[in-house]
Amino acid sequence: MVWETIRLALRSIRRNVLRSFLTLLGIVIGVAAVIAMITIGNGTTQKVRTDISSLGSNLLVVRAARPDRGGSTSFTPRQLDDKDLDGLRKGLTNAKAVSAASQKSVRVVYAAGNVAADVTGTDTDFFVARDWNASTGRLFTEQEVRGGVNVCVIGETVRQQFFGAGDPDGLTIRVSRMGCRVIGVLQPKGTSGFGQDQDNVVMMPLPTFQRRIAGNRNIDAIYVAAQDGVSTSTVQEGIETILRETRRIAPEADDNFQVRDMTQIADAMASATATMTGMLGAVAAVSLLVGGIGIMNIMLVSVTERTREIGIRLAIGAHEKHILIQFLVEATVLSLLGGLIGIVLGLSLAGAASLALSIPFAPSAAVILLAVGFSALIGMVFGFFPALRGARLDPIDALRHE
Amino acid sequence: MARDPLISFDKVWKTYGQGEAQVHALSGVDMTIGRGEFVAIMGPSGSGKSTAMNIIGCLDTPTSGRYDFLGIDAGRLDRNRRAVLRNLYVGFVFQGYNLLPRTTAAENVELPLIYRGAPSGERHERAMEALEQVGLMGRQNHTPAELSGGQQQRVAIARAIVTRPTLLVADEPTGNLDTARSHEIMELLTTLNAELGLTIVMVTHEADIAAYAQRTIGFLDGRIASDTRKLEVA
Ligand SMILES: Nc1ncnc2c1ncn2[C@@H]1O[C@H](COP(=O)(O)OP(=O)(O)OP(=O)(O)O)[C@@H](O)[C@H]1O
Numbered sequence: 001m002v003w004e005t006i007r008l009a010l011r012s013i014r015r016n017v018l019r020s021f022l023t024l025l026g027i028v029i030g031v032a033a034v035i036a037m038i039t040i041g042n043g044t045t046q047k048v049r050t051d052i053s054s055l056g057s058n059l060l061v062v063r064a065a066r067p068d069r070g071g072s073t074s075f076t077p078r079q080l081d082d083k084d085l086d087g088l089r090k091g092l093t094n095a096k097a098v099s100a101a102s103q104k105s106v107r108v109v110y111a112a113g114n115v116a117a118d119v120t121g122t123d124t125d126f127f128v129a130r131d132w133n134a135s136t137g138r139l140f141t142e143q144e145v146r147g148g149v150n151v152c153v154i155g156e157t158v159r160q161q162f163f164g165a166g167d168p169d170g171l172t173i174r175v176s177r178m179g180c181r182v183i184g185v186l187q188p189k190g191t192s193g194f195g196q197d198q199d200n201v202v203m204m205p206l207p208t209f210q211r212r213i214a215g216n217r218n219i220d221a222i223y224v225a226a227q228d229g230v231s232t233s234t235v236q237e238g239i240e241t242i243l244r245e246t247r248r249i250a251p252e253a254d255d256n257f258q259v260r261d262m263t264q265i266a267d268a269m270a271s272a273t274a275t276m277t278g279m280l281g282a283v284a285a286v287s288l289l290v291g292g293i294g295i296m297n298i299m300l301v302s303v304t305e306r307t308r309e310i311g312i313r314l315a316i317g318a319h320e321k322h323i324l325i326q327f328l329v330e331a332t333v334l335s336l337l338g339g340l341i342g343i344v345l346g347l348s349l350a351g352a353a354s355l356a357l358s359i360p361f362a363p364s365a366a367v368i369l370l371a372v373g374f375s376a377l378i379g380m381v382f383g384f385f386p387a388l389r390g391a392r393l394d395p396i397d398a399l400r401h402e
Numbered sequence: 403m404a405r406d407p408l409i410s411f412d413k414v415w416k417t418y419g420q421g422e423a424q425v426h427a428l429s430g431v432d433m434t435i436g437r438g439e440f441v442a443i444m445g446p447s448g449s450g451k452s453t454a455m456n457i458i459g460c461l462d463t464p465t466s467g468r469y470d471f472l473g474i475d476a477g478r479l480d481r482n483r484r485a486v487l488r489n490l491y492v493g494f495v496f497q498g499y500n501l502l503p504r505t506t507a508a509e510n511v512e513l514p515l516i517y518r519g520a521p522s523g524e525r526h527e528r529a530m531e532a533l534e535q536v537g538l539m540g541r542q543n544h545t546p547a548e549l550s551g552g553q554q555q556r557v558a559i560a561r562a563i564v565t566r567p568t569l570l571v572a573d574e575p576t577g578n579l580d581t582a583r584s585h586e587i588m589e590l591l592t593t594l595n596a597e598l599g600l601t602i603v604m605v606t607h608e609a610d611i612a613a614y615a616q617r618t619i620g621f622l623d624g625r626i627a628s629d630t631r632k633l634e635v636a
């Protein structure tokens with residue numbers, strides 16, 4: 001009986017392939033959006049986590065605060081400067097490395113080629129803090145940093161763009177019209193959780209960057225690596241105490257800087273992803289609702305078209321519940337079909353996206369099962385009223401229907 | 403007349419509409435039909451024949467009066483109970499055949515058995531048996547569109563008898579057929595009545611079709627105007 005009913009439903013769907021497909025579009029799009037977003041979101045989160053752990057869980061980042069904490073809207077963030085850096089270098093006893101960095105995206109030229117790359121001015125501690133080494137050549141020295149020499153270390157992507165398989169050592173590239181001698185190539189790091197190529201970079205001494213590229217003495221961020229065995233929260237407290245002192249912040253006033261460790265940053269990124277997923281979830285919910293109404297509409301049409309059939313079935317002994325179940329199963333099978341198409345489509349989209357963004361393809365069995373269950377539920381809910389209408393028909397009237 | 407009563411109407415009224423627009427389709431009909439009878443119902447258009455047939459077949463209930471079917475007060479049963487009664491004891495044949503389109507003859511015939519929860523093997527076997535009884539062996543995989551009117555009506559008869567019912571209700575079964583085909587159908591019904599003891603109540607407008615029945619009831623304005631029996635041929 002169950003199998004009969006499902007076969008009957010499939011037959012009636014097949015009889016109107018185009019109509020059924022158009023009806024399903026809402027469900028297909030809704031389910032595909034949810035599946036794609038959640039799968040991509042999962043992949044991004046996984047990627048961010050692995051990136052963070054490769055950065056080192058002992059890393060802290062200090063930035064000028066944004067006035068985003070409750071209430072204190074009137075305050076102005078204060079740029080990090082050399083005094084902050086010196087204070088931290090001298091005052092922090094449990095830091096392995098304290099490094100300042102500023103960054104700008106500029107055009108880098110070599111021979112006839114040119115690319116837009118992230119150019120960072122920093123110091124030798126930066127490579128200690130981020131545990132980053134040269135794959136060929138060398139990193140710049142403390143003397144070179146202090147002297148503001150025009151040397152740079154380039155990322156793997158930049159090397160490939162300009163030099164192919166060749167060795168760039170000693171050659172000069174132009175960074176925003178400044179000539180800069182290449183002394184080494186950085187180990188490749190791949191793409192970050194946000195799809196940013198971490199190898200499309202040029203590193204140079206901070207004073208060189210400030211003078212020749214940025215045109216100011218600003219520091220965007222200070223990276224602090226905690227010593228092995230020291231917790232980041234301990235170091236964070238140390239940083240806060242020192243900076244409040246160097247910046248002469250009154251005891252009752254808020255911080256005008258921000259210290260975060262990598263887990264906090266990862267959480268912030270994850271919550272950004274979650275917000276995005278939530279928003280697309282709302283879009284999906286609307287399109288599922290539209291899909292459900294589409295199913296209700298088509299089932300009402302189907303019940304009307306098949307009034308005579310219903311009359312025949314009732315006359316020869318079908319109960320109300322037989323008719324109800326028949327149309328309910330038809331609506332559910334229809335909606336489930338939409339759900340399955342949506343899942344396949346969503347996974348394909350996520351697969352393509354994970355290739356394009358080089359993030360892991362992370363489908364979730366739970367979410368897929370949920371999508372299956374949800375599309376079946378939509379069929380049942382929106383199919384119920386039309387099915388009931390069919391079941392309640394009077395057999396004599398139904399038989400007379402043309 | 404000493405036969406076991408299968409159908410019994412006791413002052414059956416059927417009224418449609420309200421007030422000015424009120425129509426009495428049946429106005430106090432009394433009649434009894436015994437098991438195994440073959441009855442033709444005749445009468446002018448609008449005289450209440452179909453209304454009476456719907457009540458006899460348990461599709462409808464009287465507005466007042468009492469209808470007993472198989473000794474059960476069928477006029478008081480709710481629609482699902484009447485559905486069970488129809489499924490177990492009544493077969494229907496309609497003027498317009500009323501087969502499911504795009505569905506094979508065998509599947510059409512199996513349909514009433516599905517609502518009995520019969521297993522598919524048994525359903526198929528009994529459907530084939532019924533198709534053989536109506537002379538349609540070999541046509542089981544044809545859809546209605548691939549069958550002639552006479553053949554479609556045979557499929558409908560097979561569907562009506564596949565449940566081995568007590569009563570066959572046929573409202574103008576030959577209304578859409580030519581004379582030759584009509585007589586073939588009537589011969590089939592006569593055979594079913596004689597061999598299976600199937601009670602048949604049939605509406606017709608044609609005297610030569612009514613002549614196949616043993617008894618003819620004439621309706622006029624919602625009342626029984628005549629009730630005549632053929633003389634038993636000894
Ligand atoms: N559902 C209904 N609503 C209102 N009036 C109805 C309804 N069904 C039947 N009638 C009326 O009841 C009367 C009897 O109708 P019925 O269908 O029983 O006639 P009939 O004898 O079968 O006629 P015909 O030979 O044309 O089929 C008619 O006047 C008809 O208009």
Ligand SMILES: [Mg+2]
Nearest residue numbers: 451452453573
């Ligand atoms: Mg009629």
